[in-house]
Structure formats: structure tokens, C-alpha cells
Amino acid sequence: MPGRSIVHHYQDPLDLIWLRAAADLGLEVQRSAEAYASYDGKGTLTISVAADFDADDSLAQMIFHEICHWLVSGIRAKDLPDWGLSNTNNRDLIYEYACHRLQAALSTPFGLREFMAVTTDWRRYWDALPEDPLKDGEDPAIAIAQTGFQLAQKSPFESVLTRSLSATAVIADAVRGVAQSSSLWSVTRSRHRLGSLLSRSEALRCGSCAWAVSGKSGLRCRQHKPPGKIAPAVCSDEQACERWEQKLVAADCGNCGACCRQGFDLVSVSPRDPFRKLHPELVQLHNGDHIVPRPGGTCVALDGDGAAATPFRCRHYATRPKNCEDFEVAGDACLLARRRVGLSR
Ligand code: SF4
Ligand code: SF4
Known part of the structure; x- marks a missing residue:
């Protein structure tokens, strides 16, 4: 029997999404067992092979993490090995922490904060982050993360990150229902159809929310009103989003x-x-x-x-x-x- 000719090979969808994100930002990703993650300052990211990953790690998270390192280190860090950071002592620990804060801030609105969480021994700092990792506070990493967040809102980062996080969230929506509780996909969060994360409470409904207002055209949500446009319609009995607030009196x-x-x-x-x-x-x-x-x-x-x-x-x-x-x-x-x-x- 003649051998089968294989034309197409399977690729992990998430790998494709984030390899494309890296490419669109001018980064080439190489895989090597020689390093966990390193950057040569000339556009090449070297990321370890899957066999050396933690069980809750992914190439997607690793690429996202390195992009966040670039963002907190400033646009010119692309020309510096390891984004200008020292990996041999704690001199730049603050930048690692700032990277965590930024990574959490960017992934949270997509319901991916736990899915895209940093791994390895750094995880303790990540797990202690407050709900808003960019909120002013005493940690000196906050100001650096805030500056990185501003850079993330600019071209080319904004469109690349929004596209990649959105695509990751779409996959999460598709697989969450079939993922076992031990699967990393099970910790992703659903979003309300208007964009915010769904409320953790299934009992809360849009109809009881302070942001919902009744008018001639029915119930509308002022929280999600795009500038210059009318507020989108909501149903009183649909599950609330996390922006739900008690009606004000x-x-x-x-x-x-x-x-x-x-x-x-x-x-x-x-x-x-x-x-x-x-x-x-x-x-x-x-x-x-x-x-x-x-x-x-x-x-x-x-x-x-x-x-x-x-x-x-x-x-x-x-x-x-x-x-x-x-x-x-x-x-x-x-x-x-x-x-x-x-x-x-
Ligand atoms: S819960 Fe409130 S803020 Fe959220 S979508 Fe419904 S009406 Fe809007
Ligand atoms: S004081 Fe009363 S009316 Fe004024 S913003 Fe607060 S809830 Fe609204």
C-alpha cells in the first residue's frame, strides 16, 4: 500500500494566535531546551520546549509575558538583550513585578487572568495581586506597570493584543463547557454579550442594575454606551455582568x-x-x-x-x-x- 502523503499538519490554535502576535510586533519565536525564556535584543525570542513547561504553562502565556516585559521596559527595550533586565540578580525585580501587574490588567477584561497567569516560582506575587493591579499604591512596580499599560494602548500593541486576547477568549468560550475542572480552560471566565465579564452571581440580572434605564425603546445599558451612540439594549432577565450595581435611591x-x-x-x-x-x-x-x-x-x-x-x-x-x-x-x-x-x- 503506497505511503500516505501528508500535506497539512496540526497546530495548536493558541500557538498560532500568539506566534502571529509576536510576528506582528517584529518578534521571531524560536524553541529551545537551552533556555526557559530569553530575548536577544535583535528580535528573536527563545522559549523553552513544551516538555520543560509547567503543566499550567502555554506558549501563548510565555509570548504574552515577554510582550509585557517589553511594554514595562519601554519601547526601546526591543534593542536590549532580555529587555535590558538582569537575570542573574534581583536588581530588576521591580520590572518583573510590573510585568505581572500589566499582564493581569490586560488579561482580566477578557476573562483570561487565571488562564494567562504567570507560572514558575514567580506565581506567589501574582496570586497576591489585588483585583485592580494598576490601582495606585505603595508598590513601586505599580507606576512602571501603569506606564506599560499606556504603551499597550498605542500602535502597534493595542490592535495586536486586543486581537490576540479576543481570539483566545473566543476559544475559551468554545471549550469551557467541555473542559474538566482540572483543565486550565475551566478557569477562564465568560463575558456578557456587551463585553464585560459575566457576574460571578447567577442570581443578578440586568433588570435590577443601576446602569439599566427604561425608555421608549425598552431597557438600555448606560454602562456599555459607546461614545456618541445610543446605549445598547438589554433584557431585564439576562444574567448581569460584573459591572452590576444596586439601583440607587x-x-x-x-x-x-x-x-x-x-x-x-x-x-x-x-x-x-x-x-x-x-x-x-x-x-x-x-x-x-x-x-x-x-x-x-x-x-x-x-x-x-x-x-x-x-x-x-x-x-x-x-x-x-x-x-x-x-x-x-x-x-x-x-x-x-x-x-x-x-x-x-
Ligand atoms: S448588569 Fe448592568 S452594567 Fe451589566 S450589562 Fe446589565 S445593565 Fe449593563
Ligand atoms: S449623592 Fe446621590 S445624586 Fe449625587 S451622585 Fe451620589 S447617589 Fe447620585
């Missing part, structure tokens, strides 16, 4: 106060607003307009600090300016103010 204002502090810069007071005569000591002229100022970010009429015993309260609530009176709890501006002070995402 007036009682929530006491521990919020966002609209009366850093959520907005000032309150303008129209010429006929009675507030001008009732509280002239609180009104100032600003660029030709009368305003109630916010020195240090807080309205001069605001009392309290948001604590249960001392909630935020307007000292002149009953006679507040018309603009404050018109302000709607749970309205678009309320949600914007809460976002600006970090109470909403």
Missing part, C-alpha cells in the same frame, strides 16, 4: 456625595435663582457666571464625610440651587459623578 446619597464633591467642579447659579439672595456668602463670580464653589473639591454647602454617623448632607438642601434640585438620583449625571470619584466603574 435617595438614601444612597448620604454615603456617596459624589455630585457635591469631586464628581463636578462647581454649581452654576442662574441670575433668577433664589439661592443667590438667600445665601450670598456662598456665591462667587467665576468667568462671568455666578457659582457655588468647591474649594478642595467639596461644595462649600456640603456637610459630613460619608460615614454612617456623619453622612454627606447639603446644609441648605431645602433651598438648594435649581441645578442641584434638578439633579436626578440614578440619572446619567449621577452615574458619571460616581464614576469620577471611583464609586462606580
